[in-house]
Amino acid sequence: MADTPDTRLAALEITLPVAAAPVANYVTTVLTGNMLVVSGQLPLVDGKLLITGKLGGGVSNQAGTACARACLINVIAQVKAALGGDLTRVKRVVRLGGFIACTPEFTEHAVVMNGASDLAVEVFGDAGRHARSTIGVPSLPANAPVEVEALFEIA
Template sequence: MSQTPEERLAALDITLPQAAAPVANYVTTVRTGNQLIVSGQLPLVDGKLLIVGKLGAEVSNHAGVACARACLINVISQAKSALDGDLTRIKRVVRLGGFIACVPEFTEHAVVMNGASDLAVDVFGDAGRHARSTIGVPSLPMNAPVEVEAIFEVE
């Protein structure tokens, strides 16, 4: 029998944080039909950014990968909250969008975003394989190096 997302999270020693409230004029999730869209999440851990700065400058690729992973943990937390605590209602990770704050010469966006993509597969198995866009941007809120958004197929 296949493991549930919650069991996989436990095996990865990941405890989901409380879903953060929006910090501006938006909602954290929108459900339309069988899709759940999760607004961009920053790499917040215990209410603080894991690291600040830009990739290709003061933030290493390794730290960027950790930030992308932290962002996806927060995305999953938002999804769980929107689905009344039941991650088994997620049938597929449809798409992840990654924003990487970086210097203009930086070209390793995909490497950094793999921190989120790899975790999606680790948590949701084959249903975690997704389409993806990853783009470099000049800045993100709070000087975060990474932001990740998601679209899930849900029941």
């Protein structure tokens, strides 16, 4: 069996959800040239937030990391939908942007965002190694603790 993003997802026992529809006046993805931009994705599992709250304010780093991973699963679902189901068209995960809802004292943003970054490498191999920004914010939609956006190079 070929080593592809889909076979890696299967080995990780990850089933991608149906890509979520936008909830406001925006689109979930924009393909321009060979770049695919994915709008911020929340840690939705079966249509519901995995957890709510803020890092440093009741949400543990471990739970935040799981949320970042769930966000990236939703990012990948958006990519797959935008590419007609063909994840082999992903040449590179160029950049991930992470937003961490947290208290002012919280400083472990990078640890939380590793949930998304680690999964990008697990699914896309070396092509999953990416540039990244991670920032703390006072709140996110629906009281989500994490949101992840992404930029991909596409063949």
